[in-house]
Amino acid sequence: MPDCTFYTTAIDYTNAAPHIGHAYEKVLTDVLTRFERLRARPVFFLTGVDQHGQKVQQSAEKEGLSPQEFADRCTVQFIELWKKLGIHYDGWAATTHPIHKRVVQKILQRLHDEGQLYKQAHRGFYSVRQEQFLTDKERNEAGEFGPEWGQVVELEEENWYFKLSKHRDWLLNHIDTHDRFVIPAFRKSELRNAVEKLSGDLCISRPKSRLNWGIELPFDTEYVTYVWFDALINYISFAGYFSEGGENLPRFESLWPAAAHVIGKDILIPAHGIYWTIMLHGMGFPDLQIPSFLVHGWWNIGGAKISKSLGNTVDPNVLVERYGAAALRYYLMADIVTGKDSDFSEERLRGRYNDELANNVGNLLNRTLNMSARYKGSVLRNIAVDHELLHSLAVTEFPQAVAAYFAAMGDYQVDAALRAVIGLARFCNQVIESIAPWKLAKDTAQSDLLDAVLYHLAESIRVVAILLEPVLPDAARGIFRQLQINSEPQLADAVWGVLLDGHILGAPTPLFPRLEAPAEVG
RNA sequence: GGGCCUGUAGCUCAAUGGUUAGAGCAGGGGACUCAUAAUCCCUUGGUUGGGGGUUCGAAUCCCUCCAGGCCUACCA
Numbered sequence: 275m276p277d278c279t280f281y282t283t284a285i286d287y288t289n290a291a292p293h294i295g296h297a298y299e300k301v302l303t304d305v306l307t308r309f310e311r312l313r314a315r316p317v318f319f320l321t322g323v324d325q326h327g328q329k330v331q332q333s334a335e336k337e338g339l340s341p342q343e344f345a346d347r348c349t350v351q352f353i354e355l356w357k358k359l360g361i362h363y364d365g366w367a368a369t370t371h372p373i374h375k376r377v378v379q380k381i382l383q384r385l386h387d388e389g390q391l392y393k394q395a396h397r398g399f400y401s402v403r404q405e406q407f408l409t410d411k412e413r414n415e416a417g418e419f420g421p422e423w424g425q426v427v428e429l430e431e432e433n434w435y436f437k438l439s440k441h442r443d444w445l446l447n448h449i450d451t452h453d454r455f456v457i458p459a460f461r462k463s464e465l466r467n468a469v470e471k472l473s474g475d476l477c478i479s480r481p482k483s484r485l486n487w488g489i490e491l492p493f494d495t496e497y498v499t500y501v502w503f504d505a506l507i508n509y510i511s512f513a514g515y516f517s518e519g520g521e522n523l524p525r526f527e528s529l530w531p532a533a534a535h536v537i538g539k540d541i542l543i544p545a546h547g548i549y550w551t552i553m554l555h556g557m558g559f560p561d562l563q564i565p566s567f568l569v570h571g572w573w574n575i576g577g578a579k580i581s582k583s584l585g586n587t588v589d590p591n592v593l594v595e596r597y598g599a600a601a602l603r604y605y606l607m608a609d610i611v612t613g614k615d616s617d618f619s620e621e622r623l624r625g626r627y628n629d630e631l632a633n634n635v636g637n638l639l640n641r642t643l644n645m646s647a648r649y650k651g652s653v654l655r656n657i658a659v660d661h662e663l664l665h666s667l668a669v670t671e672f673p674q675a676v677a678a679y680f681a682a683m684g685d686y687q688v689d690a691a692l693r694a695v696i697g698l699a700r701f702c703n704q705v706i707e708s709i710a711p712w713k714l715a716k717d718t719a720q721s722d723l724l725d726a727v728l729y730h731l732a733e734s735i736r737v738v739a740i741l742l743e744p745v746l747p748d749a750a751r752g753i754f755r756q757l758q759i760n761s762e763p764q765l766a767d768a769v770w771g772v773l774l775d776g777h778i779l780g781a782p783t784p785l786f787p788r789l790e791a792p793a794e795v796g
Numbered sequence: 797g798g799g800c801c802u803g804u805a806g807c808u809c810a811a812u813g814g815u816u817a818g819a820g821c822a823g824g825g826g827a828c829u830c831a832u833a834a835u836c837c838c839u840u841g842g843u844u845g846g847g848g849g850u851u852c853g854a855a856u857c858c859c860u861c862c863a864g865g866c867c868u869a870c871c872a
Contacts, residue, residue: 464800464867471799471868543867609808615865622808622821629821633834641831648830689809693820700820707836712829784832 278316280529285322288348297590308744313765322367327501331487341487367508377511397430434479441552458613465547506550532565571615636786642731643782649715655725656775
């Protein structure tokens with residue numbers, strides 16, 4: 275078993291600028307990773323870019339660049355965005371990297387040596403314009419290939435194939451016997467249906483005469499590797515598989531199998547659920563070494579899916595500039611149920627941020643620190659006072675919120691985890707209204723109760739900060755600074771009673787300034 | 797055509813076959829003054845898409861129809 279939790283994301287295709295869906299997947303994985311770090315468990319987060327393939331080659335040609343130049347230029351956009359969003363990854367998978375090429379070629383060579391690959395001629399209809407073979411799927415209702423394909427010729431071409439179908443029954447059994455193989459469960463049944471229909475093998479090559487932007491087959495240099503076969507291997511090539519040492523890669527045995535490949539619903543079938551899983555099995559990985567998939571949904575816009583042709587793409591860079599990384603991260607985690615689709619709305623982004631972070635959490639911190647400074651000189655006293663509501667906060671609400679948070683995070687339900695945290699903060703605001711510390715401050719006989727209220731609030735806020743850390747790492751540290759806690763947030767401290775008697779709180783500064791709608795443009 | 801999924805308050809979502817289907821936001825009314833015009837309380841709002849069935853009991857299980865999404869295909 276691995277001793278380090280390994281999360282990966284899909285690697286993004288360097289053919290277009292990142293959109294909100296790319297950002298969501300990386301933030302989600304970043305949050306899962308930070309959660310592991312927060313509880314002091316070793317974790318490795320791998321993400322990257324998929325740079326080979328026909329579309330990159332074509333786009334590069336259009337702009338008069340080499341494929342590498344084009345891919346590099348696109349790659350920078352992703353790296354810059356991850357920096358802005360605070361995505362803290364441990365490994366970067368770029369498929370044009372020599373390490374990756376070497377591993378892909380070693381795998382291919384071995385599969386070839388073991389007789390798992392074969393060469394076969396394929397005769398079919400080929401679109402010269404689109405540079406691809408057409409199947410019956412591409413025929414229109416009249417049974418013809420439409421004008422969008424340009425000149426269509428019938429030709430014969432030899433290619434290399436991976437014996438996929440002989441693993442079909444194994445895969446069905448694996449699906450049936452491994453509950454967490456695909457999360458959420460309904461995606462698993464979709465995959466199962468697809469596998470049952472599986473027939474035929476996987477073409478893993480492209481002749482160089484058609485496409486040369488790829489990894490050369492080591493045993494047949496007239497061909498390059500099909501882009502999916504190449505790309506999927508990033509999950510192991512950058513995790514140290516077949517490492518020769520000295521490459522600054524992690525130790526493969528400590529990572530594998532991945533706790534979750536975080537992917538979108540569009541690439542479960544067939545790419546990951548069938549191709550990748552069978553590739554691993556073909557390479558000799560036993561059942562226990564087969565990774566799991568966490569399949570997330572899509573952000574729609576106005577009910578329609580994001581597409582360049584509809585022109586409804588949302589540039590995450592614009593959102594970060596407009597609202598900040600924290601607001602975007604929070605919204606992307608809070609307003610979608612992991613696995614399902616959601617509708618993107620800037621109004622909801624502002625609404626949830628203002629209500630839940632600014633008005634609820636931020637203001638709770640602010641009013642608590644203010645009252646402490648005003649009434650108690652910012653000195654926290656841990657005094658035992660018998661008070662029903664405070665008792666219920668410390669003994670019931672607090673542990674329940676922490677437990678709900680853990681349960682939700684364990685199921686990748688970040689939205690539910692956040693609800694638990696916000697609920698705790700909300701309860702604290704209710705406690706304040708109910709006890710009204712400003713009234714206690716006018717009566718010296720109530721001094722101990724006033725101290726107790728402030729202590730309970732500070733403790734709750736401290737843990738709210740810890741629990742928010744995976745989603746809002748900077749804000750969590752901001753809360754710690756205002757509370758004048760010098761340690762780093764960690765889940766081991768998400769228990770009651772850590773702040774000491776006599777602890778001095780800091781001065782309040784609005785932590786989540788309210789967001790306004792951008793001014794209407796023209 | 798087939799398969800999978802979804803349908804719960806205006807919106808986003810809860811509710812493991814078990815009290816009178818809940819929460820947040822939005823809407824309405826009020827209170828408070830520590831605070832980021834924040835907060836708190838009360839409140840409006842439901843034929844759980846329709847219909848039928850199983851059950852002592854159904855949002856939940858079964859059938860059917862409707863609406864939507866995704867996948868896939870002339871062999872279910």
